[in-house]
Amino acid sequence: MEVTATKGQIIKGKPVADQISENLIKEVNELVKEGINPKLAIVRVGAKGNDLAYERGALKRCQTIGIETEVIELSEDITQEEYEKALRNLNENKDIHGILCFRPLPKQLNEEEIKYVISPEKDVDCFSPINSAKIMEGDTSGFPPCTPTAVVEILKHYNVELQGANIVVLGRSMVVGKPTAMLLLNENATVTICHSRTKNLEKVTSEADILIAAVGRAKMIKENFIKKGAVVIDVGINVDEDGKLCGDVDTSAVFDKASMITPVPAGVGSVTSSILAKHVVKACKAQNNK
Numbered sequence: 508m509e510v511t512a513t514k515g516q517i518i519k520g521k522p523v524a525d526q527i528s529e530n531l532i533k534e535v536n537e538l539v540k541e542g543i544n545p546k547l548a549i550v551r552v553g554a555k556g557n558d559l560a561y562e563r564g565a566l567k568r569c570q571t572i573g574i575e576t577e578v579i580e581l582s583e584d585i586t587q588e589e590y591e592k593a594l595r596n597l598n599e600n601k602d603i604h605g606i607l608c609f610r611p612l613p614k615q616l617n618e619e620e621i622k623y624v625i626s627p628e629k630d631v632d633c634f635s636p637i638n639s640a641k642i643m644e645g646d647t648s649g650f651p652p653c654t655p656t657a658v659v660e661i662l663k664h665y666n667v668e669l670q671g672a673n674i675v676v677l678g679r680s681m682v683v684g685k686p687t688a689m690l691l692l693n694e695n696a697t698v699t700i701c702h703s704r705t706k707n708l709e710k711v712t713s714e715a716d717i718l719i720a721a722v723g724r725a726k727m728i729k730e731n732f733i734k735k736g737a738v739v740i741d742v743g744i745n746v747d748e749d750g751k752l753c754g755d756v757d758t759s760a761v762f763d764k765a766s767m768i769t770p771v772p773a774g775v776g777s778v779t780s781s782i783l784a785k786h787v788v789k790a791c792k793a794q795n796n797k
């Protein structure tokens with residue numbers, strides 16, 4: 508597949524996020540008129556910079572849209588039992604429609620058990636295995652994780668053809684890489700997943716019409732990883748040597764060779780919070796039989 512635009516173009520998240528928000532504001536207004544107030548609970552352990560960055564974005568976005576929020580802040584040394592109890596309280600609380608558990612959790616907590624505790628109906632960021640399974644099955648009744656959904660929405664917004672496209676996803680985490688690959692497969696793309704053991708990595712990525720970088724290594728993707736005219740989506744959120752937020756892609760090095768590239772910050776991360784809000788509204792409607 509040939510990508511039509513050849514000149515480098517930075518594609519920002521804001522127009523995508525704003526369009527999603529605009530539609531949500533109307534939907535939330537209708538619900539509020541009927542006495543239904545969509546509400547998100549965020550469960551945060553400690554105060555990690557990455558979590559706080561997402562929290563800031565999510566709270567602001569929800570406020571703009573009219574979604575209520577509550578942050579459950581738990582201490583860094585919380586026990587498994589206490590965490591599960593906090594989560595069960597939210598499951599049972601009828602005022603709460605969506606729950607976002609920041610991950611990864613600290614070492615003393617067993618994520619493999621906790622993921623079975625969160626109610627699948629309130630699981631707006633795909634923690635529950637029920638929602639993971641639905642992505643595998645192409646069942647759209649659940650909640651795919653917000654960041655991978657943001658990737659797909661950005662590509663669609665900028666009219667990037669997904670059907671039949673050769674897409675390489677770099678990274679295989681359950682939060683980004685694997686679900687992103689499944690969502691793109693559901694869009695009829697030809698998807699290759701690369702990871703730390705992939706041989707001839709640059710050769711594989713150089714064949715991609717669309718490259719999705721989700722490895723978590725600052726500026727690792729250079730010009731030689733990219734095919735001329737490729738679309739590059741940078742999911743990485745890292746801190747560079749100057750302490751500034753940066754992606755997995757060396758944007759200035761890749762810019763001229765790519766046709767479109769998302770920036771960090773103001774790229775994928777800024778759309779993630781709108782998808783989260785969209786999932787809260789979807790959860791709220793389902794819980795009110797709408």
Ligand SMILES: Nc1nc(=O)c2c([nH]1)NC[C@@H]1CN(c3ccc(C(=O)N[C@@H](CCC(=O)O)C(=O)O)cc3)C=[N+]21
Pocket residue numbers: 557558560561563564607608609610611632653654682744771772773774775776777779780
């Ligand atoms: N279950 C779970 N799902 C996640 O998706 C998840 C998580 N846990 N834990 C923390 C990381 C981090 N993360 C970010 C999302 C958006 C921004 C974001 O909005 N960034 C803005 C800048 C925000 C600012 O610095 O103020 C931007 O890129 O433009 C940042 C970070 C999602 N994560």
